[in-house]
Amino acid sequence: MGDVVEGRSVYKVRLFLWRLCTGTLPTRALLHYRHMIDNHCCPWCGEEETVSHVLFLCPRVTKLWGESGCAQLLEGVAHKPMKEIVASWARAEKKLQRRAVMLAWCIWMERNAKVFNNANTANSIILARVRRAIDEHDMYAKKIYGVQSGGGTESAKTWKAPTRGVIKLNCDASLACEGWVGLGVVARDCEGQVLFAALRRVRAQWPVEIAEGTSLLMAVRLAKRFGYENVVLESDSQVLISRLSKAMVYFSDLDAVLEDILMSSSCFNSLVLSHVKREGNVVAHHLAKIVPFGIEQIWENHSPVKVEPYVFMDFLSKDE
Template identity: 50%
Template sequence: MGFDGRWVNLVMHCVSSVKYSFIINGRRKELHGAKASRSGPAISRLLFANDSLLFARATRHECKVIVDLLNKYEVASGQKINYEKSVVSFSRGFGELFLEKYLECAKALVKEGLIWWIGNGTNVNIWLNSWVADEEGRFITSTAVEGLNHVSEFVNFSKMEWDEALISSIFNERDKKPLSMRASRDELTWLFLMMASPKVRHFFWRAYTSTLPTKKVLQSRHLIEFAECPWCGLEEELTAHALFGCVRVCELWVESGCSAAIQQRRESMCDTLVRWGQIRAKVKQRAAFLAWVICTKRNNKVFASTCTPNEILLARVHRLVEDFGLYSKKIYAVAPRRPKASSSKWVAPPAGKVKLNSDASLSDEGWDGLGVVARDHNGTVRRIRAWCPLEIAEGKALLLAVKLAQQYGYEDVILESDSLVLINRFSKALVFYFDCVLDDLLSLSSLFKSFLWSHVKRDDNYVAHHLAKLMSFAPEQVWVNHCPTVISPYVLSDTLSL
């Protein structure tokens, strides 16, 4: 076109060394988009025949811009956005920050749900850590004693038993717990469990992290102007108010029998969920489904202006609990074997095997008696202080039987007890955080060449039963190839029944 070369170079230099922004229809560019490369253009949208992709920064402002655009599209086109088929995705960097943020929020709940399983007690503070658990809580209730800090200071490591004299002088009856005999390392165990479907557990996670879209949450994000409860209109709709506090839902908690699960005054959601760990499992399960149903009812009220009677809601909770039980049984349960009938009389073991019968007794003086008999070779009786329920004492009798079988070199063992609860749990390996005795029992049973266990009726466990009641002055007695005079009639009776 005849321009001087210097002029052309000057113009091209200006074009290639600056950046320009354009105002389109009176608006600046508000979505920054994404780049495929550093020098490439920023793409804010990709439009296909059936799909549209929008790219933006993860900021409140740009998210609001997208929402405004979608709303205007609906008004202009008469079409409705299907949010159930829409997806929000984040870049890897933002996802890591998001996860880190909510893990930090969840730290308190995780911490509140942990309890120490005592192995050797060296890592557990007696007074500050949670290592006992019952309806009274997870911490020691006895008065703290200066100079005693770790649980290991109460342990006699040569026998892996508690220092009975020291414990008696310091702990109350509630704080005396069984101890693992293996001196394994202390472990943290999760205490809080919820028997509910994944969507209900996810719902509670959102409730705990305050991400349920209640009106107060939406107002704090500048998405709505008013935050009054859609039911009562008396208070702002916080998560606690929507699920527990509104007069419209309070009667549901009472009518469902879940009043114990209602959030207490000045109690955080974290405190509520931790407290739920102390109520009965069935009530906790029903309360979990009820809270989810209440939230669903609230959404129907807000978005569809519908109201469901309490009778229907309670029936829905009952059905959800029942359906979850059937689902869990179908998916997780092992096909049950037909239970073997308990023996009506004592049966001798096959050739080459040893049968151990064990039992426990509690005396009024506060002693546990543990009785074990191995036919036809020996019997033993031992007494210890009864710091535990009868079920734990029965477990200790089983453990004593296995230890003695190992001590005398038996390889093929049959273990019998009249405690059906323990035999069932032992058969299914159902060991919980407080079952140190059963955990030791499972561990030791793997050392034998063969190991079988079965339930026997009390009338056919008389030898072990009366051995357990035999209170001698010695802390432990063993009879080899004979037995105490008072036990002889029961041994003879079993022999004659063969």
């Protein structure tokens, strides 16, 4: 399922696929089994409304699968688990995968329109919706996930200043204090001047990657708050930068954080994701260890005294 339900799927379609694969799509058969309704019949043909029936086998939808050119993906739908069916789509050509996913989604929306509004839509209009959904999805994905990474170059060992007009945000997290997570973000311009330094302390027991991902999310939200348009997001977590660069988002707790980062980044004119080695991220690293007054603390146009030596060292190395 990972190849079909990839990070570039819009959230509602991904949620639909997740419910489809986990058997939690609220068909009438499922609701009847749970004693929530009395009627388990398909709103179109009167047969029992199972997932496979309403999406693939009902006479109302079989023609849609044929006209869309996706009928070849329905082999064994009456007998295989939904997760296996969707996983098998990963072997198909990418465009066919997307068409099948969007068609299944549109069929489910059409089913809901029938159930709740007794509405009926012509097949030609439904297929047009599928094509439009794919086009809109492509534009959405390009805007949200069309970020740049540093490419194949080796990660820097020292902090490098961004180009003029671009703001670089370095982020890190600290788990040094048991039961607490410290988040540190520092924003600097092309001259190496600190625009703001921010830290936040959260009571949590997070794995390292979730903590560092949350620091990246904090950086994105602060960049939006300060009105930055061209941003470099830099971290010493190679895993996070790689996942974000490839828009590799699935369904774990970490993926929920990555999804928030990518969606929140859509407001920027440009976003570059950059990995730097630990020695090039020392300001954010030490900033995350400071205990703030309260939950969050922000210094504008300067940094806390404890990290000023590291800021100065980065300033000296910014043009190397």
